[in-house]
Amino acid sequence: MTGDSASAQRDERPHVVIVGAGFGGLTAARQLRKAPVRVTLIDRRNYHLFQPLLYQVATAGLSPADIAAPIRHIVRSQANTSVLLGRVQSVDTARKLLKVDDREVGYDYLILATGAKHAYPNPDWEAFAPGLKSVDDATSMRARILLAFEQAEQAEDPAEQRRCLNFVIVGGGPTGVELAGAIAELARRVIAKDFRRIDTTTSRVVLLEGGPRILPALPENLSAYATRALAKLGVEVRTGDFVEEVDETGVAVGGARIESRTVLWAAGVRASEAHRWLDAESDRAGRILVGPDLSVPDHPDIFAVGDTAHVPWKDGQPIPGVAPAAKQMGIYAAKAIMARVAGRKPEAFRYKHAGNLATIGRSSAVIDFGWWRPKGFLAWLLWGLAHVYFLIGFRNKIAVMADWIWAYITFKKGMRLITGGPHK
Ligand SMILES: Cc1cc2nc3c(=O)[nH]c(=O)nc-3n(C[C@H](O)[C@H](O)[C@H](O)COP(=O)(O)OP(=O)(O)OC[C@H]3O[C@@H](n4cnc5c(N)ncnc54)[C@H](O)[C@@H]3O)c2cc1C
Structure with missing residues (x-):
């Protein structure tokens, strides 16, 4: 050794x-x-990452340091534990x-x-439709989304402008639903007054799900509720067709094409x-x-x-x-x-399922506890409390709550920074 x-x-x-x-x-x-x-x-990596809130980094709601904590700091008082990067x-x-x-x-x-x-059915798609798994993925996704609005503002060709204002999210699980809702809110509420040449409220946000309904792990009524809540935010939900092609200018699905400069992958x-x-x-x-x-x-x-x-x-x-x-x-x-x-034989592992949940925009969510299925604002409050509770680090809990309350009252998302990403 x-x-x-x-x-x-x-x-x-x-x-x-x-x-x-x-x-x-x-x-x-x-x-x-x-x-x-x-x-x-x-x-x-030298940090533990709270992946459930990555989509908020990707959509300018939170900053990466709010949802990550240094591993060494977390285990600093454990005398029997060393960290190796x-x-x-x-x-x-x-x-x-x-x-x-x-x-x-x-x-x-x-x-x-x-x-x-x-995971992609075709590895070539990854270059055109990034997924969300790390801080780098989230900041790069944020750059792509914000850059699309900048490019739309500068585009002379109306077709290209439209392509820049179309956002396609592939995959109707919780991450896809959360991304779609957050992008729709960004376009319709948060940045609506920031541009001079384009009207960001005309952005089209399309959520594609190959199965018969979004959020398949939740009961049908909650999935239907989520579809309606997304529609209210301006998200088009399309189910029943798998994506056939992804390239630099959009996707092919169900025999038709959706032109888009921003295709995001949340499908597995x-x-x-x-x-x-x-x-x-x-x-x-x-x-x-x-x-x-x-x-x-x-x-x-x-x-x-x-x-x-x-x-x-x-x-x-x-x-x-x-x-x-x-x-x-x-x-x-x-x-x-x-x-x-200690020389004992362990008993078999038994899993206790706590429930499934997804949030839809800034004030709605669906939760399936099995015995109780809240939806709407109450579910969103529970979702928020649970996420703050499970976040590691007192600073992170305070920072996330402060950002959320600020964004809730003002409709502002302050982390709209284009860093790294494809503009370089
Ligand atoms: C965008 C997103 C949203 C999610 N939302 C939710 C949610 O709302 N609720 C929920 O319950 N779950 C959610 N999940 C799923 C949840 O995050 C995962 O189930 C959970 O993180 C799995 O924990 P894990 O310990 O298996 O792996 P991870 O938490 O992914 O940790 C794996 C660790 O291994 C390290 N590692 C990997 N390979 C190596 C290597 N070769 N050498 C050294 N280190 C390595 C990585 O750096 C990482 O730190 C979400 C996941 C994503 C990506």
């Missing part, structure tokens, strides 16, 4: 390595804070070593919590590469098929949690790729390791 320090080598405690400080990995690390183990938390390349299961950039790190127990990334994800590191059996989305204790078959000391694990749930479906599921799995994997260290 070359990567561990000399003091770590003297440490007799079992070494738990967690790859990924997202919802699953970070929760596992916190759960292990008092355990008689040594924890190394590895991430390619680096990208895991591979796992040598025979020698129990991870390759992290150009160093090796040994482990006794390994938790893989490496999440997911965008694929698990991380972790299954390849282990040559483990995975489902079509690349999620590792784990056992009842979330360990990887033939590797009892390796656990996979969150978006990178396939855990059977109900109706033949796996547990959904949502933050509460990743957190529950993270807690469970940590407890399973503690049980093993």
